[in-house]
Amino acid sequence: MEQTSKLSTRARFAQILQILRKHHIRQGMDPVKFRRILEDLGPTFVKIGQIMSTRQDMFSERYCQELMKLRSQATPMPFEDVEKMIEKAYGKPMNQVFSSFTVIPLGSASIAQVHEAVLKDGTRVVAKVQRPYIYEWMERDVGLLRKAVKVLNLSEIVSSVVDLDMVIDEFWTAAQQEMDFTNEAKFAKRFRKTYEDCAFIDAPRIIDQYTTKEVLVMEYIDGIEINNISALKDQGYDIKEIADKLAYNYISQIIEHGFFHADPHSGNIRIRDDKIVWIDFGMMGILEDRDRQILKEAIRGLATNDVGKVVDSILAIGVTKQEIDYTAFTNTIEMFMSQYMDQSFASMDLAKMVQDIFTICHQYKISLPKGISMLARSMMTMNGTLLTLDPHSSMAQIVANHKATLTQLDLSKEATRTIKRSLEALSRSIDIPVQASDVLKLFQHGQIKVNLNLMGSDAPIAKIDRMVNRLIVCILIAALLLGSCLVCTTDMEPKILGIPLIGFLMLVVALLMGVWLFVKMFFLHRRNKAF
Structure with a gap:
């Protein structure tokens, strides 16, 4: 274990204050200094930085780009701790569950590390084992961070950069979910179920019998890592075909299912038995049906150069932290779209396009749902993965090939949605007389207050x-x-x-x-x- 984990609460708090003072936190903040502070504070804060790097709608581009340099690789925990966690999870010694268990981990992160193992029945598996007391340590660090923020008045110092209270709350919510491995198991099973009829997509099978909150056991995937181009070619695979299928599948994850892999780097994708196998479902993005419909409207707006549709989609899906000057915002979006609409859809720089949208949202203090933010970051990661496979293709090019499916209407779904909205409207109309009566009563008692706010011009x-x-x-x-x-x-x-x-x-x-x-x-x- 790291030395910082063994410190008492008082000593750890003193250490946090010392690190913040060492970096002269009260003299201002810049991206590099912020990243170095998080690295010095340890795994909990590195995790916070990684979450912040995905929220480009909230934080400036400079900070997000710098925080992307943070790495989750951590010092491996002693094998004795691994044995203790497994014994705690199963209530029996490791050798009664596994016939073999590798000492050297396949990977080690701030929350857990992964080992290759073989079950008693001969099944080759991967065991993801949580670090002991990680929940208590992270809970302690989060509490101490809140205290340090108040002691040093950090909220006032860095308010122009980040909303510290929001970052801490979001981190702790995400960390609590990530530290319960049953959530990751549910994601993996849901993904596998979704694509069970797809001939070229697969995911590891979860071994429910040996999966708990602290230990996750799944099928071992011995395929070829997707960026190992030479090995793939040696096995006779068509690299361009893999790139096309991978991109098409990722679009379907987003548009059709609203359930997508949020960390699609090459290390999480294997090729085995002519199938693309996704692994590591600890970070999954979920788009609600409403968000997916609004996202489709935004894509249609971009495809048809409809500025109003794009503006309305952003305002519908985002949360505004201040009053929006609709006229100025529309002009900004129009300028943004004019940069790209003269280009072919396939030749667009997707990463820059997404970044520009987030920069605009940050400028107007529009916060986007977590799912949308994760989507933007993951799409750029996927774009890099595709470029490694086929330098002549990109995510934007694949989207261009399937643009018709994004802009066309599904008549059956539209009809169902229209009927549903009509029934909802009818149901609400029945309540109108009662609601009108209630409003009149409030008027009589002087309890109605109306605020009139006209934006964009003094003329009205x-x-x-x-x-x-x-x-x-x-x-x-x-x-x-x-x-x-x-x-x-x-x-x-x-x-x-x-x-x-x-x-x-x-x-x-x-x-x-x-x-x-x-x-x-x-x-x-x-x-x-x-x-």
Whole structure:
């Protein structure tokens, strides 16, 4: 175990403060300094940085690019700890479960490490074993980080760079899910079930009998790593065909199923028995049906150069942290699209295009759902994997080949969706009289508050101001005329021309105000003079 893991809570807190002070945290922040701080703080904070690097909608491009340099490879834990974790998980010694178990791990990360093993029945497997006390240590580090943020007022110092509270909350939620290996097992089984009828896609089989929260056991995949081009060619594989099938499958994961591998680098993809085998399902992206439909609308907008559709899609799927100037935002998106619409879809720089979209969202403080952020990062990773396979192809080119499937309508699904929306509308319409009654009651009790906010121009507000002023003058004129008529029915003294003086004056004032209003509306307004 790392030395930092053995420290007491007080000593660890002191160490965190010392590291932050060593890097002169109060003197400002830059991407390189931020990455070095996370590396010095240890595995928990490296994991935080890795999560931050995927949220390009929240953090600037400079920080995301620098944090991508963080590596999850960690010092292997002692084999004695591996044995203890397995015995704890199964309630019996390792040798009663496995006939053999390699001492040197296949890989080691901050949360767990992976070993090759053989079960008693001869099945060759991979065992992913969690580090002992990792949950308690990460929970401690997260609590100490929150305390350090308050002690050093870090939220104020780095507020222009990151929302620290948001980052900590998101990290801890993701880490808790990742530390429960039953979640990864469910993802792997769901993926395998989804593509069980696909002739060229596969995934390792999970050994449920030996899978717990701390230990994950799955089928060993002995295929060829997908970036081992020479070995693939030696086995007679067509590299271009592999690239096409891989990209097509990834598009189907996103568009058709909304369940995609969020870390599609070459180390997580094997070729075995003419099949593309995906492994390591610890990081999966999930798109809700609503998000997938909005994503399709955005793609249609890009494909048809419909700026309004792209703008509406981004605002529909994102969460705004401040008021959006719709006109300025639309102009920005229009400028963005003009850079790419003159190019063929296949020749677009997908990575730059995605990065530009996230830069715009960051500029306007629009936060995108986690699934969308993971999608953007994974698409760029997949693009690199495809370029390794076939330098003449790219993710954008594959999307271009399948653009028709993204822009066409599925009539059966559209009909089902229309019927569903109609039924929902009918159901809601039944509640309208009751809701209207409730609103009127709130009005009667003065409990309704209406905020009117017009963005993009001062002209609408000025027009409303003039309209309200004219309405007030009309009400005053009507009140004076009505009051004059009432006074004239009395014998009030003194009188002018047989009319009570007060009534006469009210009538004169009303007439003068009417003439004045008429002049302002029909003559001076033509010369655009303010009312």
